[in-house]
Amino acid sequence: MLISLGPQAFLSSVPVMLIGSYDIEGRPNIMTAAWGGLSCSQPPCLSVSVRRATWTHRAILERRAFTVSLPTSAQAGMADFAGLVSGRSEDKFSALGLTASAGEHVDAPYVAECPVVLELLLRHTLELGSHTQFVGEIMDVKVEASFMTPDGLPDPARLSALHYVPLVNEYYGRGDFAARAFAVGKTVRRQN
Ligand SMILES: Cc1cc2nc3c(=O)[nH]c(=O)nc-3n(C[C@H](O)[C@H](O)[C@H](O)COP(=O)(O)O)c2cc1C
Numbered sequence: 001m002l003i004s005l006g007p008q009a010f011l012s013s014v015p016v017m018l019i020g021s022y023d024i025e026g027r028p029n030i031m032t033a034a035w036g037g038l039s040c041s042q043p044p045c046l047s048v049s050v051r052r053a054t055w056t057h058r059a060i061l062e063r064r065a066f067t068v069s070l071p072t073s074a075q076a077g078m079a080d081f082a083g084l085v086s087g088r089s090e091d092k093f094s095a096l097g098l099t100a101s102a103g104e105h106v107d108a109p110y111v112a113e114c115p116v117v118l119e120l121l122l123r124h125t126l127e128l129g130s131h132t133q134f135v136g137e138i139m140d141v142k143v144e145a146s147f148m149t150p151d152g153l154p155d156p157a158r159l160s161a162l163h164y165v166p167l168v169n170e171y172y173g174r175g176d177f178a179a180r181a182f183a184v185g186k187t188v189r190r191q192n
Helices: 055-063 073-084 092-096
Strands: 017-022 028-033 036-040 045-051 065-070 100-102 109-111 116-127 131-143 163-165 170-172
Touching (some): 028 045, 028 092, 028 109, 045 055, 055 116, 073 092, 073 170, 109 116
Antiparallel strands (some): 017 065, 036 045, 045 131, 116 131
């Protein structure tokens, strides 16, 4: 039996993203975002939804660029802090002892201590209501070398990406391996 919870912004879990930007005075800032995700394969795009009241909102519009750094579950405290405090009033990189590295392809900083980083150019802006959706074209993906498989792919077991569960307001780490994508679905058709 399914119990209706009504219209809610909910998914079972979403990756926690740290949006990096330079503010109007050129200071690097990060904010935590859970509303967003991949939105196109070619060109590769990712969207984030940001409230107008945030310091990051204006920064993305001014530089038309942002980064997304993905924290591990061990970095939950840092991610939560970046979602509780505004760059308008505090230097979050300094408060957290993090390194702001300049993007190589876009005019935005990223968190050097995170194992996965995306660099994005702002391509589309959509007013949705409480949030503005920024669609960024992914100009580069960087993965920490020690988190790669010998085949040169990101190793899901080591990435240990931090996830957030809306409504419940809890963070979770990586789940267990379940099955191979684009493969396990070929084995489940019922035979009549
Ligand atoms: C787990 C979590 C997820 C969040 N997701 C979003 C989000 O998707 N969009 C948003 O506008 N704010 C989100 N926030 C709130 C912002 O991170 C928060 O307002 C932050 O202080 C903004 O920073 P800034 O003013 O330096 O840009 C989230 C906060 C937390 C803790």
